[in-house]
Amino acid sequence: MSNPPFGFGIPDPDKRRDNEPSGSGGEQPSGADAFNQLGQMLSQLGQMLSQAGSSSGPVNYDLAKQIALQQLSASGKSELGFAPDGGKSGTAVRDAAHLAELWLDAATILPAGATTSVAWSARDWVEKTLPTWQRLCDPVAQRISGAWVEALPAEAKQAAGPLLSMVGQMGGMAFGSQLGSALAQLASEVLTSTEVGLPLGPATTSALLPANIEKFTEGLERPSSEVLVFLAAREAAHQRLFAHVPWLRQRLLATVEEFASGITVDTAALEQLAGQVDPSNPESIQEALSSGMLEPQNSPEQQAALSRLETLLALVEGWVDVVVAEAVGDRLPGADALRETLRRRRASGGPAEQTFATLVGLELRPRRMRAAAALWKLVGDTHGIDKRDSLWSHPDLMPRAEDLDDPMEFSERLGDGSGDELEGLDPIAELERTQRAEESGKSDEPKDDRRDG
Structure with a gap:
C-alpha cells in the first residue's frame, strides 16, 4: 500500500512544529487539552459543514461531485468541445465500437x-x-470514520456527545473534498470507462472519452481513427468480461471491502491532529486535513486482500491485453506500438493507478499485468481460446498469484489431467448457471478445490 487512502498520510514533523500553538514549548498537549482543541476546531467548522451539502454516509458525495465539476469547469474540461449524445464524436465512437x-x-x-x-x-x-466510486470508497471511509471515535479516550467520548456527529460530518467533508479533486483529475485524463480495470460505468455500456483520446493521440x-478503434476494442473486451463473468464484478468490489475492514489506526494520532491545529487559524485546519488525519497501520489481513485484488485485476488486464492483440492482429498497422504505449502508461503510474491508490489505498502492480498477459497467451496458444476463456466460468478455476510466477507449470497442469473438468464444458451455460447460483445465495459447486488433481 504505497499511497494511504483519503485523508490518511504521514504528518510532516517540521510542519507539526510550525503549527504548534504558541507557548507549547514544543510539547504535545495532554489528552484532555487535545480534545478541547479538537472541540474548538469542530465548532468553528460548524457553519462550513452546514453549507457543504448533506450526506448520510461516510463520504460527502454531494460535495465530491460539486468540487469535481467546478474544477473541470474552471479548467474548461467539463464539456470538452463535443456533444456527448450525438454529433461527430458520438458517431465515430459507435462506428469504432x-x-x-x-x-x-x-x-x-x-x-x-x-x-x-x-x-x-x-x-x-x-x-x-460516481455510484461505483461510492461502492469502492464507502468501506474505506466508513472504517476511517469509525477510527475517529475509536481513537477518542473513554472520557472524551462521554464528554463529546453531539460533537461526535460533527466529527463524522467533518470526515465526510474531508473525504468528499479529496474525492472530488481526484475525480476531476482522472476525468480529464482517462480514455475509457474501464481504464482503471474496474467496471466503473453503468452495466453493458461501452464508453469512450473522445477529447481525452484526442489529447492522448498527440x-x-x-491516425486518430486507428487509436479510437484500438481503445474501443479494449473497452469492448472489458465489457465482455464484466457482462458474462457474473462473479467478477462482485469479487472485485468485495475484495476492496475486505481490505477496508482491516484498517486500524494509532490512537495517538488524534492528539497529533489536535496539536497541528490552531483553532483561531482556519488555514491550519485545512493544512491538518490535507496533510493527514490518522495514519493507517498495515495488517496481514490487508496484505492478503491486497494480493488477491492485485492478482485479479492483473488477470483482467492481462486477458484484455492478449485478446485485443489477437483481435486487431494485422488489421491495425500501429497495434503493437499502441499496445506497448498503453503498457508503459500503466507501468509509469498513470492517472488511473495514482488516483485509485489515493482513493482506496490500493495500487496495481503493472509487472503482474504483464505476467498475467504472458500466462493467458501461453494457455491460449497451447490449449486454444475455448479452454482459456472457460477458466473464467468459476473463480476456483482461475490462476492464482503463484501461477503468474510460473505460467508454464499452470499450462502443463491444465493438460496433464488436472484440468479435465473443463472438457466438454459449455462456457456460456456454466456462466449462466453460476449467475443463477449466486443470485439465489447458494452454489452448486462442490466444496473441494476443483483444481487439485
Whole structure:
C-alpha cells in the first residue's frame, strides 16, 4: 500500500512544529487539552459543514461531485468541445465500437457485453461513475470514520456527545473534498470507462472519452481513427468480461471491502491532529486535513486482500491485453506500438493507478499485468481460446498469484489431467448457471478445490 487512502498520510514533523500553538514549548498537549482543541476546531467548522451539502454516509458525495465539476469547469474540461449524445464524436465512437466487436468475435468465446456505445465528456464520466466510486470508497471511509471515535479516550467520548456527529460530518467533508479533486483529475485524463480495470460505468455500456483520446493521440504519429478503434476494442473486451463473468464484478468490489475492514489506526494520532491545529487559524485546519488525519497501520489481513485484488485485476488486464492483440492482429498497422504505449502508461503510474491508490489505498502492480498477459497467451496458444476463456466460468478455476510466477507449470497442469473438468464444458451455460447460483445465495459447486488433481 504505497499511497494511504483519503485523508490518511504521514504528518510532516517540521510542519507539526510550525503549527504548534504558541507557548507549547514544543510539547504535545495532554489528552484532555487535545480534545478541547479538537472541540474548538469542530465548532468553528460548524457553519462550513452546514453549507457543504448533506450526506448520510461516510463520504460527502454531494460535495465530491460539486468540487469535481467546478474544477473541470474552471479548467474548461467539463464539456470538452463535443456533444456527448450525438454529433461527430458520438458517431465515430459507435462506428469504432461496432468494428471492434466484429474483430473480437473471432478472438474470444465470450459474446459482446455492451448493448450501448457512447461518447462521454469529462462531466459525463464523473456523473456516470460516481455510484461505483461510492461502492469502492464507502468501506474505506466508513472504517476511517469509525477510527475517529475509536481513537477518542473513554472520557472524551462521554464528554463529546453531539460533537461526535460533527466529527463524522467533518470526515465526510474531508473525504468528499479529496474525492472530488481526484475525480476531476482522472476525468480529464482517462480514455475509457474501464481504464482503471474496474467496471466503473453503468452495466453493458461501452464508453469512450473522445477529447481525452484526442489529447492522448498527440505525438503518437498514428491516425486518430486507428487509436479510437484500438481503445474501443479494449473497452469492448472489458465489457465482455464484466457482462458474462457474473462473479467478477462482485469479487472485485468485495475484495476492496475486505481490505477496508482491516484498517486500524494509532490512537495517538488524534492528539497529533489536535496539536497541528490552531483553532483561531482556519488555514491550519485545512493544512491538518490535507496533510493527514490518522495514519493507517498495515495488517496481514490487508496484505492478503491486497494480493488477491492485485492478482485479479492483473488477470483482467492481462486477458484484455492478449485478446485485443489477437483481435486487431494485422488489421491495425500501429497495434503493437499502441499496445506497448498503453503498457508503459500503466507501468509509469498513470492517472488511473495514482488516483485509485489515493482513493482506496490500493495500487496495481503493472509487472503482474504483464505476467498475467504472458500466462493467458501461453494457455491460449497451447490449449486454444475455448479452454482459456472457460477458466473464467468459476473463480476456483482461475490462476492464482503463484501461477503468474510460473505460467508454464499452470499450462502443463491444465493438460496433464488436472484440468479435465473443463472438457466438454459449455462456457456460456456454466456462466449462466453460476449467475443463477449466486443470485439465489447458494452454489452448486462442490466444496473441494476443483483444481487439485
